[in-house]
Structure formats: structure tokens, C-alpha cells
Amino acid sequence: MQDAIVIGGGISGLTTGYLLQQKGLDIAIVEMNPSPGGPIQSAIKNGFLIEKGPNSILVSDPWIESFINDLGLGHEVVNSNPAAANRYVVRNSRPVAVPRSPLQAITTPLFSLKAKLGFLGEPFRGRITESGEASESVADFVTRRMGREFLDYAINPFVRGVYAGDPNELILNHAFPLMRELEHEGASLVGGALKRKRRQRKEGTGFKKRSINFINGLDTLPKTISRKLGNRLWLGSEVVAVNPVENGWQVTWKKEGENFEGFSRNLFVCLPSRSVKKLNWASPIAEWIGEAPDLPYPAVHSLALGYKRKDISHPLNGFGVLVPSKEPHRILGALFNSELYPNRAPEGHCLLTVMLGGTQSPELKDAPDDELLRIAKEDLSSLLGVSGDPVFTNLTRWPHAIPQYNSAFGPWKKAIRALEEDLPGLHFGGHAIDGIAMGASIMSGKSLSERIP
Ligand SMILES: Cc1cc2nc3c(=O)[nH]c(=O)nc-3n(C[C@H](O)[C@H](O)[C@H](O)COP(=O)(O)OP(=O)(O)OC[C@H]3O[C@@H](n4cnc5c(N)ncnc54)[C@H](O)[C@@H]3O)c2cc1C
Structure with a gap:
């Protein structure tokens, strides 16, 4: 029997497994995709270094920095351009810099x-009751x-x-x-x-948060961890059943049509909520999980667009631009990737990533590719003064992108915590429980790994 099996090879599962392995424990990580890291996927196309999912890690805790250094990645980190502190929000169809000082707050046309x-x-506005706060x-x-x-x-x-x-x-x-x-x-x-x-x-506990990426893209992190895990990481392996057995867990997964079985004293589940619900759990766990509410994950489309720099009149001196739902535009926003990090675009060009969809635009979920491109071009033209056609485009669709911590989240998390309490050796983490950003999932992996002394 192994010490632990981790289900899910996103960044939370990889971090959990790697830290357990570092303690000398016998582990396996089972991931259904052929590559590790969930949505953390970078690619070089036509000379542009694009991110298909997340674009930056916010280093929100000093531990994340030391983790990256311990992995030997310190020299590959690229800090975001200092201009990234500048963020734009659209008002009256114009990008307005978000105020960063009291003087700017007084003079800004944003409000x-x-x-x-x-x-x-x-x-002078008072607090509300505790029960009011909860909802x-x-x-x-x-x-x-x-x-x-x-x-x-x-x-x-x-x-x-x-x-x-x-x-x-x-x-x-x-x-x-x-x-x-x-x-x-x-x-x-x-x-x-x-x-x-x-x-x-x-x-002496203050820490200056900062956004980072890596020279060769964000997937450097999951790829590096998976190299260190070696044959402990099962890729292309979908977990299909989980059963409690004496003193542990039996996990069944399918790889290339063949069934494999693992037995472990501890089971770490680092999955989206819908995947937790989809697993074939033994009774009565199946009933408990079946009754817990699910979290909505709206679709988001990430559209990378390469332009000639001369075709954009905006200085692109910031992190990006966000679009309020009140404004007559349809994109969620655009990131100025090539201004944020080095080597994202060929000389004389720039790379933007437009995000579309989300909870407030469900009609875009199944919109055809050319419609999404048309919307992005139209909005970029009026917001950033983009003229001409992009020299490069890459669309990635995330049908279930980001969990919404809505009114279902409290009961969902409570049900999961109750399950953990009732079934020693069963642990849940990752974005469905511990926070929706990469940094939160890394910290989730750290705290999961600490559950085995
Ligand atoms: C478009 C987009 C943009 C984002 N931008 C940012 C950003 O800029 N900065 C940031 O910090 N965060 C961003 N995020 C969020 C960030 O990507 C996530 O918070 C983080 O990657 C979640 O990691 P995780 O390990 O918790 O979950 P996941 O990465 O979802 O990992 C779960 C894994 O479980 C696997 N799995 C599912 N079912 C099974 C099964 N039955 N058997 C085996 N494996 C299974 C999945 O394939 C997946 O790899 C973005 C997300 C998206 C989608």
C-alpha cells in the first residue's frame, strides 16, 4: 500500500505530490490529460509566446517564492514590467488609468x-449583522x-x-x-x-506581492514539477472509481483502455467540483457528494492576438484593460502580454490576450470562432486604437473555466469538510476549495502535504 495517491495533476495536485515525495513518501499522482498543469499551457506560435490559460502568477506569499527557488527555477522567473502596476478600466469607451495615489484618486475621471x-x-458606514454578512x-x-x-x-x-x-x-x-x-x-x-x-x-511579516511568469512561459512550473516526479506521475490516466478499503483507499484509473489499480493510506483529491461529483465513489460517499451543491464554472475564451506595434495607437503601458459590464463592449478585457514580460512577440510586434465570455455573457459560450474574433477586433479598435488585422491569432476555449464562489460555495465546502472529518485519510484541495488563483492552488498543495506529518 502506498502512502498517498493524488487525483488531479493541476498545479495543486502536482505541488501536493511533489512535497509528499520530498518527505520520502511513496506516492502516485493520476492526471487524465496527456500534459500536466490543467489550464497552465504555454506555446510558441509564429514567434509569439502565448499563454492559453493563466497569464501570471501573483506571488502572494513568500513561501511561493522559496518553492520556485527550491525547484531550481529562480533564474527563469521574469518579473512583470514595473509599468504593470498601471491598470486601465474603460469609462465612456475610453481606457482610464486606475488611480494609484490620493491625488490621482481626487483627479481621476474614472469616478x-x-x-x-x-x-x-x-x-462612517456601520457593519451589518453576522448572519447578514454570511450571505x-x-x-x-x-x-x-x-x-x-x-x-x-x-x-x-x-x-x-x-x-x-x-x-x-x-x-x-x-x-x-x-x-x-x-x-x-x-x-x-x-x-x-x-x-x-x-x-x-x-x-516584520509584510510581503510585497508581485506578478511573475517564466522565460519560456508559465507551464515551466508544472513541467518542472512533473519532471521531478518522474514515473510517480501518471498522465493520460482518468480515475474512474474510488473505494474505501481497510486502512486506506482503492483507486482505479484507465490509461489507453487498460484499467490500473492503486492502494494508498491517504487520498488527495485536487479536482474541479464537477469532476469530484463525476467520480464513481463507493456508497455512502457517493450519496453525500451527490447531495452537495455543485459550483458553476462559466465558459471563458482566451484569444491571443499578435499585431504590428505600429498598428496600435495606445501606449500599452500597463497590465491590461478591463471592461465594466455597463460599457457598450463585449470583451471582459485584454492583457498587454508583450509589454508585461520579455520575449512574448517578435521585434516590432506586440501580443495581446483578449478574454471573452464569463457569467455575464453566457451567449458567447458557443459563439463561432469568427464571431469571437470579430467582437475582439471591434472592441480593440475602439478601446486601444487598433487598426489593421492581427498578424497572428490563437483561440483557446475553456468550457468550464473558473469556479464561482457563490451561495453554493458555503454548503459545498461544508459538505467536503464533513466528509474529510468522517473519513480519515481523505483530503480535498485545489481551486474548488482553497481559492481560484494559481497562488492559492500552490498554497493549497502546501497545506495538503502538511496533513501527513
Ligand atoms: C482562462 C483562464 C485564465 C486564468 N488566469 C489566471 C491568471 O492569470 N492567474 C492565476 O493565478 N490564475 C488564473 N487562472 C486560474 C488558475 O489557472 C487555476 O486557479 C489553477 O490552475 C487551478 O489549479 P488546480 O490544481 O486547483 O486545478 P486544475 O488545474 O483544474 O487541476 C485539476 C486537474 O484534474 C484533472 N482531472 C479532472 N478529472 C480527473 C479524473 N477523473 N482523473 C484524473 N484527473 C482528473 C484535470 O485534467 C486537471 O488537470 C485562470 C484560469 C483560466 C481557465
């Missing part, structure tokens, strides 16, 4: 004078504390950029727990943030 004056009242949506929270315009032109585009979601549906405590913590810590969100910063400075 009306009325909204700015209203924002000054934020510290408060992101939209309700932001409207209550900062006003409608701040929701429409700051939080709505941000939520579309991060979750491809709708702030009316996401629950604040699950989707942005930090905002709730800040509300609890200070009379105002800004006050809470400053108080936290001061405390961290005093304790």
Missing part, C-alpha cells in the same frame, strides 16, 4: 465628483460601503477580470475574504488596510 464625495463617507454578495457589500459607481467602475470590472463573474452572485466572505477582514479590522477599508500594513511592518 464622478458625487461618487468621490460619497466615498469619503465610507468610514452578503460582493455587489451589496461594495454598494453599502462605497456606493454604486464604485461597484460599476472598480469592482465589477475587477470581478470580471479575476472570476469572469458577476459581483451580484459572488458571496463576499468566500470570494474576497480579505475585504471582510479589513472591514472588521478598521472603521474603513482603507483604515483597515493601513492598520494591517502598520502591524505587518512592526511584526
Whole structure:
């Protein structure tokens, strides 16, 4: 019997398995795709280095940095261009830089004078009851504390950029727990943030978050981990059944039409919620999981577009541009990849990645390729002054892209935690439980691996 089997070779499962292996444990990771890393996929096409899924890792914790260094990847890291601190949000069909200083906040055309004056009242808005907090949506929270315009032109585009979601549906405590913590810590969100910063400075625990990629693209990370895992990683292997047995678990997977079986004392499940539900669990686990609500994963399309630099009039001096749902445009936003990281486009060219779809545009889920390209070109033309045709395009469709931490998330997570408590040796992690970004999935792998001393 092995020490552990990990189901799912996305970044959370890979991190879990690798760290367990580093402890000298006997493990296997089973991943159904032929390549590791889930949506983390980079490719070089026509001289452009594109990311088909995620584009950056936000290094939100010092441990992520040391993990990358321990993997021997420190010298391959590329930091985002300092100009990336600049972010654009569209207002009246024009990209407006998001204010980054008190002076810019006063002068920015992103918000009306009325909204700015209203924002000054934020510290005087009280808290609501604990039960009210538990079900408060992101939209309700932001409207209550900062006003409608701040929701429409700051939080709505941000939520579309991060979750491809709708702030009316996401629950604040699950989707942005930090905002709730800040509300609890200070009379105002800004006050809470400053108080936290001061405390961290005093304790020496502060850490400057930064966005990174790698010289050869983001999939350097999963590829490196999988090389280190060697034959412990089963690729192209779909887990089809899970049964509890005496002192452990029996896992059955299918590879090239043949069935394989593994037995382990611990089982780590690092899967999307719908894949957890689809697994053929033995009774009564099947019934428990069957009753837990599922999370919605809206479709997102990632469209990489290469242009001649001279065909774009915007300076592209930032991370990218986000489009609020109030604006008469259909893309979620566009990333300025070649301005963010080196070697993403041939000389004299630039690479943009347009995101389309999400919760608020379900009609785009099955839109044909040429329709998606037409929408992207039309929006880029009016927002960034793009003229002419792209010299290169690559469309990647993610039919189930990002889980929405909506009202189903609380009951879903509670059901999973109850299952873990009832069945020792069974552990769940990854984006369906521990946060939707790559950094969160890496940290999830770390904490899962710590469950075996
Ligand atoms: C379009 C897009 C853009 C994104 N942009 C960013 C970004 O810029 N920055 C960022 O931080 N995050 C971004 N994300 C989110 C980020 O990609 C995820 O948070 C992260 O990759 C999740 O990793 P995970 O291991 O938790 O899950 P996954 O990567 O989903 O891993 C789950 C794995 O389980 C496998 N699997 C499923 N069923 C089975 C089965 N029965 N048997 C075996 N294997 C199975 C799947 O094939 C998959 O590889 C983006 C996501 C998408 C889709």
C-alpha cells in the first residue's frame, strides 16, 4: 500500500505530490490529460509566446517564492514590467488609468465628483449583522460601503477580470475574504488596510506581492514539477472509481483502455467540483457528494492576438484593460502580454490576450470562432486604437473555466469538510476549495502535504 495517491495533476495536485515525495513518501499522482498543469499551457506560435490559460502568477506569499527557488527555477522567473502596476478600466469607451495615489484618486475621471464625495463617507458606514454578512454578495457589500459607481467602475470590472463573474452572485466572505477582514479590522477599508500594513511592518511579516511568469512561459512550473516526479506521475490516466478499503483507499484509473489499480493510506483529491461529483465513489460517499451543491464554472475564451506595434495607437503601458459590464463592449478585457514580460512577440510586434465570455455573457459560450474574433477586433479598435488585422491569432476555449464562489460555495465546502472529518485519510484541495488563483492552488498543495506529518 502506498502512502498517498493524488487525483488531479493541476498545479495543486502536482505541488501536493511533489512535497509528499520530498518527505520520502511513496506516492502516485493520476492526471487524465496527456500534459500536466490543467489550464497552465504555454506555446510558441509564429514567434509569439502565448499563454492559453493563466497569464501570471501573483506571488502572494513568500513561501511561493522559496518553492520556485527550491525547484531550481529562480533564474527563469521574469518579473512583470514595473509599468504593470498601471491598470486601465474603460469609462465612456475610453481606457482610464486606475488611480494609484490620493491625488490621482481626487483627479481621476474614472469616478464622478458625487461618487468621490460619497466615498469619503465610507468610514462612517456601520457593519451589518453576522448572519447578514454570511450571505452578503460582493455587489451589496461594495454598494453599502462605497456606493454604486464604485461597484460599476472598480469592482465589477475587477470581478470580471479575476472570476469572469458577476459581483451580484459572488458571496463576499468566500470570494474576497480579505475585504471582510479589513472591514472588521478598521472603521474603513482603507483604515483597515493601513492598520494591517502598520502591524505587518512592526511584526516584520509584510510581503510585497508581485506578478511573475517564466522565460519560456508559465507551464515551466508544472513541467518542472512533473519532471521531478518522474514515473510517480501518471498522465493520460482518468480515475474512474474510488473505494474505501481497510486502512486506506482503492483507486482505479484507465490509461489507453487498460484499467490500473492503486492502494494508498491517504487520498488527495485536487479536482474541479464537477469532476469530484463525476467520480464513481463507493456508497455512502457517493450519496453525500451527490447531495452537495455543485459550483458553476462559466465558459471563458482566451484569444491571443499578435499585431504590428505600429498598428496600435495606445501606449500599452500597463497590465491590461478591463471592461465594466455597463460599457457598450463585449470583451471582459485584454492583457498587454508583450509589454508585461520579455520575449512574448517578435521585434516590432506586440501580443495581446483578449478574454471573452464569463457569467455575464453566457451567449458567447458557443459563439463561432469568427464571431469571437470579430467582437475582439471591434472592441480593440475602439478601446486601444487598433487598426489593421492581427498578424497572428490563437483561440483557446475553456468550457468550464473558473469556479464561482457563490451561495453554493458555503454548503459545498461544508459538505467536503464533513466528509474529510468522517473519513480519515481523505483530503480535498485545489481551486474548488482553497481559492481560484494559481497562488492559492500552490498554497493549497502546501497545506495538503502538511496533513501527513
Ligand atoms: C482562462 C483562464 C485564465 C486564468 N488566469 C489566471 C491568471 O492569470 N492567474 C492565476 O493565478 N490564475 C488564473 N487562472 C486560474 C488558475 O489557472 C487555476 O486557479 C489553477 O490552475 C487551478 O489549479 P488546480 O490544481 O486547483 O486545478 P486544475 O488545474 O483544474 O487541476 C485539476 C486537474 O484534474 C484533472 N482531472 C479532472 N478529472 C480527473 C479524473 N477523473 N482523473 C484524473 N484527473 C482528473 C484535470 O485534467 C486537471 O488537470 C485562470 C484560469 C483560466 C481557465
